[in-house]
Amino acid sequence: MATTSFASVDPRTGEALASYESARPDDVRHAVEAAADAHRAGGLGEPEARVALLDGAAARLRAAGDEIVTVCSAETGLPEARLQSELERTAGQLEAFARVVSAGDHVEAIIDLPDPEAKPIPRPDVRRLLVPLGPVAVFGASNFPLAFSVAGGDTASALAAGCPVVVKGHPFHPGTSAVVAREVGVAAAEAGLPAGAFALLQAGGIEVGEALVDAPEIAAVGFTGSYRAGRALYDRAAARPAPIPVYAEMGSVNPIVLTPGALAVRGAAIAEGLTASVGTSGGQLCTKPGVVFIPAGEAGDAFVADVAGRLGGMDPAVLLAEKTRDGLVAGVEGLDRDAERLTGGGAADGPGFRFAPAAFRARAADLADEPDLLEERFGPVVLFLTYADRDDLLAALERVGGQLTASVHAQPAQEGELLEALVAVLSQRAGRLVFDGFPTGVAVTFAMNHGGPFPATTAAGHTSVGMTAIRRFQRPVAFQDAPEAVLPLALRDGNPRGIWRRVNGELTRD
Secondary structure (H helix, E strand, O other), rough: OOOOOEEEEOOOOOOOEEEEEEEOOOHHHHHHHHHHHHHHHHHOOOOHHHHHHHHHHHHHHHHHHHHHHHHHHHHHOOOOHHHHHHHHHHHHHHHHHHHHHOOOOHHOEEEEEEOOOOOOOOOOHHHHEEOHHHHHHHOOOOOOOOOOOOOHHHHHHHHHOOEEEEEEEEOOOOOHHHHHHHHHHHHHHHOOOHHEEEEOOOOOOHHHHHHHHHHOOOOOOHHHHHHHHHHHHHHHHHOOOOOEEEEEEOOOOOOEOOHHHHHHHHHHHHHHHEEEEEEHHHHOOOOOEEEEEEEEOOOHHHHHHHHHHHHOOOOEEOOHHHHHHHHHHHHHHHHHHHOEOOOEEEEEEOOOOOOEEEEEEEEEHHHHOHHHHHOHHHHOOOEEEEEOEEEEEHHHHHHOOOEEEEEEEEEOOOOHHHHHHHHHOOOOEEEEEEEOOOOOOOOOOOOOOOOOOOOOOOOOOOOOOOOHHHHHHEEEEEEEEOOHHHHHHHHOOOOOOOOOOOOOOOOEEO
């Protein structure tokens, strides 16, 4: 792993901003060893310390908000209002996980008391809870420099679970990563946690990330990004002598289905909302709708023309980096071969890395011969797929792979049978179903699921957003006929932590 420097770049101008040194092999080794030491020492095992860390980090990030937003805007080209909102989301996530730790029931304590009369054999005393996996490697995302990066949801949920975290910062925004890591590090120290509880490694290449995944002490990986990078990490982790889980969120085309009834009743409103959803943040959101199924015919043609006109009237978007723009250009070239271009979108003149919104059209039936139509185009690009009838639509949807989201605009009173059929096929393919709305914007709640079947993610049973994301970084341990003194407090008689537990099958705080 060569020691090299890399530069942050202002995507609005293409000019370099500052130079950063890539982490060296010794840096990776020291960070991982310190995380392993912190895990063995058990400092993150105290809920009060984790609450102090999470709340403290949230407070410090808010206090440093002006500096963070200024640096981040220069490195990403994202508007300050968007970044201020994302910063508040980041702080709110940290505080939400602090409340989860305070409540204590995230350990899922279960107690089955002994029963000498049980058949066919007497039942022993069995008590189970979830414990932290160990040090976690988190990979920062390009498109969410705050909420999915150094102090984002993966880091917050791993720390809440009691796992030390080593973050591989994203090279598109190293200055932002450094400022955020500084504040989290101070919060960890103020909470009395060892230095190994949290660390940031910066690098312009892939070697540091590979070394992190290879490190025997790393117990799990959290990742948000492209399919290619996520799959590479997943395969590398699986090839270790001791494989580890990789919780990779790898994008989606987030299909939207418009039924004839919805199109007739509120087509103009849907067109307005769809345009905003495709163009928000330059279309650089993992939940951006990239494919829209629309009825063939005069009404569908008018809707498609309306959205294409709206997109064509938008200013070119500033994309996150030259690599992002070049990847989108290549993706659109593929669409030009297989679909009809409706707008003149593409790489735009001017400074920096700009791309004009684009819309394309093909037939839903074309998916049988052109499966590449369903590839993700990361940017302000949308593909309309026209369907002739119910059977044509459902046959096309059967060809859609795993997705983060799927959205339906329908008239339940008039199209109940069709809506039921759509829910049946889409719920097999998506982690979140959106009705009469748009998938961009993910609420950080207990019920949220930001995940989905492969290839949207590598772990369909988990979410990367919301409080249940903590479950990714825990594993169960059962204690059979254990002496009271060696039991974790959450499993002891008398319930000294006062948490919700399942005792002989019943939820109770007794």
